[in-house]
Amino acid sequence: MGVTSDMEVVALVGSEHQRALAASLEEAGATGVSTQEQALAYIAARMQAHSRRGYGSGRKSRTEDARELLASVVLSHIPVSAFNYHAKVVYLAVMIRRIFEAVARGGAVDDKDYYGNKRLELAGQLLALLFEDLFKNLNAQLRKHAETVLSKQNRAAAFDVTKWIRHDTITNGMVRAISTGNWSLRRFKMERAGVTQVLSRLSFIAAMGMMTRISSQFEKSRKVSGPRALQPSQWGMLCPSDTPEGESCGLVKNLALLTHVTTDSSDDELAALAYGLGVEPISMVSGFEINTPGVYLVFVNGLILGIHAAPNELVAGLRALRRVGRLSPFISIYRNDERETVHVATDGGRLCRPLIICDEASGQPRVGAVELAELRQGLRSFDDFVADGLIEFLDVNEENGAHIALYEREIVPGLTTHLELEPLTLLGVCAGLIPYPHHNQSPRNTYQCAMGKQAIGAIAYNQLTRIDTLLYTLVYPQRPLVQTKTIELIGFHKLPAGQNAMVAVMSYSGYDIEDASVLNKASLDRGYGRCTVYRKYAASIRQYPNQTIDRISARPADVEPGSQYEILDEDGICEVGLAVQEGNVMIKKESPVNTSENLANLDAQNTTLYQPSPLRWKLSIPNVVDKVMITSNASSSVVIKVLMRSTRRPEVGDKFSSRHGQKGVCGLIVEQEDMPFTDEGIVPDMVMNPHGFPSRMTCGKLLELMGGKAGAIEGAFHDGTVFAGDPVGELCAALIGAGYSYSGKDYLTSGITGEPLSAYVFFGPIYYQKLKHMVMDKMHARARGPRAVLTRQPTEGRSRSGGLRLGEMERDCLIAHGTSALLIERLMVSSDAFTVHVCRECGLIGYKDWCQYCRATASLSAVQLPYAAKLLVQELASMNVVARMRLEPL
């Protein structure tokens, strides 16, 4: 590669590593490689002979191939022009030097889990890759076609390649990839599912959470902790709480509140600016200069640009340019003193976040009271602060070289370079909802992040005009009494998902064990926890190959009450506002009897023959028709969408959760008069069992109750923001001031006996979420019902009104218990008992009184066995395996 002397090699790698290089140099001598030609030949001999490389004319010599390989394959990201390998050589030398350093210093290695070394893959890159693959496929197709046509000897017309371009190859490919989420690009050895996902609109928080989600490329099945562990470098970039439990724990993460993901920006003028700031181009310097201590290598997006002897000036200069807006604000410039390098990154997919710049000498933050006042008045915006150089974005690498003060009081003049905007921004959207999360045990916050997404509430302002497949809304959503800054920032208080429930933390009735809670019936009567479930049903009017088409027939003239057509409107579609009972027809659709034969072949009578194919309401719970929409879909067939609604009040078994990862079901609903009451006559909406606290250690919930109580007294919202929030002392003072105990515990009187309870009860409002899991959607029982066709065993699953499986382990129990009659009853009699007639002579299944095998009548016995066993015997027989049953008298 143009480095021919050992001395040059040593100089490039660094003379301090001469000893380490010696063995390699000796080997070069021993193998007889001393000139460039010899070296190329050495490489060529070890190359796989490629018959055709590139489109160049004629065959090349093997050494030329080697030269080509070095130029285009080895370190292919470094451009080589006219076989000038200098940049590549320097890069290679740096790589070798790094290896030696790692060996010498033992562990000077890069951390692959470090966020500065990671890039997020964004939509643009993925689409670019997809497009490249599809475009190349198109070209290949075209070329293949052109070759077959052009290789024909006598062609009548001139070949016009444009005629053969298929218009929809790329469109279809893109549509398919985006709609399925499968990126399978063999060209790039890429096989990925779930690249695109449908945004979950089940709740506002679910949508927000999904939009900030980051999923790691790492295999879920591997049990390694490294990539899953919390990395110190994700501070402020990714939420430390918001990750799922289970197999994808730590691999799926969420962005923190202020994180910005960079997009690619141009580095064209960067090189010129850098040269202007004194960078010596790499083409002008030799190994000796590169390896002089104190001389820094300058990298731009991973390419070596040159060297600089005073890196501080360079870094300061570039940063100054960035701060005045001459460079993109998302460019990262950082110095690595250990390696003596300066890195400039402009590429996309880096995580970065805004920080307030502090003056170098005084440490004075550039955003002070004046600026904040201007911000409040609307004179300046956040973007203005960035443009004016008061705030800048630092990525993980540059953050490493910065000294960031968490609070203004922690600034050390002369040392501090930046000030954190606000500590709460280190959490993400979902964790930001939790009041006082810094008082909770950390997994509780993680649980809440997962649960907040299941909470029923308002999902959007247009929620009543949307037609979602499934939509849960709360009838009376409330904004939480204890708020956080994040709640205000993301607008959760405008689209809340929960209600402030008066909670008494006490044991009551015994129906509150294992996290169950007791609800007040009067509260439910008054609308607590009431929710509406909307579900979409659709029927499409299809056109068949023989031009026949489905139709909606009109409602019959005389519909009696109780008829299946009761709820239809005149047009044969259900009427908005009516309650639909089980078995009612919602859309009176009819389909042609004959859909395949050509119309011409059918007689007139046959063409008008229709059979009913109505959309029916199958559930036993009546629903109300909320909306009917008639529209057409992409394939222009008419679709009738019916939105069904049911309003539910909470019942025993519905799931509720506070904002602290404390979920529980309703165990009992109690009359108001049976509930305990305070001196003021306040009755709890919910009684929570105190055993939920000691093991969960959710002190945040205790504080939320105090804050909520103080807030309710004062008529104000209290603040429970992370690391900030109203201090307990203030809350206690507010409680005392209003005549309550400082501890939040009240004197209660039992509603049942009318006598005081013998302990004070922690009592106050806590924000409770109703989760989407409701018994009404889950309860199921079966006595008799449908059976599977093949095995005659009961069907599986609630939707098919299936049976409850007596599984292997349950079976083992019965065996161990010795209850064989019960075992037979469960496994055969109640499942798929069947009587066959088995021949005592040959052991095969015959007919009643006739064995086809023996051709005899005498020796048949009726045997009861599971139908599945009979099926097995017959299936084996069909494969030429005979199974004989030997019968013995009992």
Add this chain to the structure above:
Amino acid sequence: MSGKDVATKMKTRVILGEDRILHGSSFDAPTSFASVGVENGLNVEKFTEEVKVEVNDVSEDGNDLVFELSGVDAPLANTLRRILLSEVPTMAIEIAEFRDNTSVIQDEVFAHRLGLVPIKADPAFFETHVSGNEHTPENTLIFDLNVKCFRDINNEVVNSKVFASALVWTPFGEQAERFAENPPQVVHPDILLAKLAPGQRIDVRCYVTKGVGKVHAKWSPVATASYRLLPEPVIVAQPKSEEASRIAQTCPTKVFDIEDSGELVVARPRQCTMCRECIRPPPDAQHSAHGVYTPAVELRRVKTHFIFSVESTGILPPDRLVRDAIGVLKDRALFYAELFDQKDFEEHMAAASHSDGDDDASDDETKPMLE
């Protein structure tokens, strides 16, 4: 203190400790304190002598009543409270017939809101309507709500808010004459029921029937009815002057006064809200050798003195509610009394206790008889 005093204190007072409540429950057995000579049995004459009702306060609108009931035990006061909450009948909208609803609010949600609107009609004039039976003027009132929102000639939106006042009574049968003097109406005309946009309309016919709070909270005649025991803060040991002023100052409801002599006195015991600030150990508290802090004040409540608070929804005046509640209780008691008088009752009970230990005669069968 003698054994008798201790027993009397246990019997008549609740003691509020710093972290627990002592002697909260009543002592049922007549012989509970026999050893110290304190009688604990029921005595009708003594009861009628001791029981006292004193009206304390009636709010300006006449809907809130505070009265003091003394000389009774918790079960009786509680029974009264429970009946007020769930067994005194009122009238409320039970069936809403939607003729038209083009608003954004769902039928069933609007119906739920309608149900909770208090209707001013005396339930005494009505019979209970049995679900499924026909509505008659004797058991049903009819209210109509027909509101259409539109833009008037000045392009201003009219009727964008539907208030409870939109519920108009439609006389049913001869009701017009029957209720000519006192036409049924909503209690609060300013309850916001729904919001409409121009062009939207709600047209509902509501059937108002008689019911009790036990079935649905909408029939509960009270916002709340509850009681508290008469507070009785007692200064057990006169504290030093600093301590005395600290206690007097920390009390948020100003229960204590300091006399000119520097003595701490309980001036306004009824204001005590049981916040326990006066018995909370201060940071520099003097603990005894066992680590126990003995506060200067002992917080007590009188077990037989109930400060009752009845907040009516406005349908019926609270005094009437209390009377009704006592009536319900009396009816119930008479029903059981009659049951006891039946000849075969004892045989019946004997048979019942053989087959099934449980019977309907619950806690309120004996004591109410004293009424």
